[in-house]
């Protein structure tokens with residue numbers, strides 16, 4: 509059985525002080541069982557967040573990583589550095605990184621392998637642009653992204669992977685895919701994984717939906733059979749909203 513996972517992606521928001529304030533308002537909250545909760549914070553906030561969350565039920569994630577363990581890569585952060593902080597998850601291939609920082613499918617694949625090497629779970633983002641959707645290319649695009657991201661990964665790792673399907677036109681726009689459309693694409697992603705590995709592996713991979721998810725629509729997505737959680741940007745920044753998302757994410 510797949511346990512749903514609600515992950516907040518803070519993007520480039522929250523200083524260390526704001527992170528501590530957020531934590532102060534969620535630390536005594538009893539997370540419901542049957543759902544995982546993760547916060548993916550900026551690098552500068554990770555030490556404070558990881559320290560605070562160490563013995564809690566809330567997981568900590570990063571938003572990017574380099575694939576090498578160390579070296580002359582100015583401005584980059586390695587998987588080993590994240591691991592030592594206590595980070596358990598890392599978003600890779602987010603559409604903003606693909607669009608603004610030229611992150612390729614090949615880089616996503618290298619990052620996924622490097623993260624599994626240090627036992628950090630990648631959250632691999634895939635999704636089509638508006639034009640691709642209008643040209644009826646959604647499935648072609650996500651198939652390419654998933655196939656290349658998973659190239660050479662072992663099935664025991666893929667079973668632990670999280671995929672986030674985020675139609676790019678739905679991110680931060682207030683527009684969402686219908687829950688049925690999102691489920692249809694997510695079921696297709698599962699089929700792609702079944703074809704690459706086998707049905708058992710595909711049944712274990714968790715696949716989230718992302719794009720303008722809010723406390724008042726999260727349950728609609730979670731009611732779908734193939735949707736295993738959400739990757740949430742804007743609505744994860746406020747502690748009460750984050751709690752409500754997790755509470756609505758039980759599936």
Ligand SMILES: O=C[C@H](O)COP(=O)(O)O
Nearest residue numbers: 517679680719720741742
């Ligand atoms: O990673 C999260 C997604 O980009 C969705 O962002 P959003 O919830 O602000 O639309």
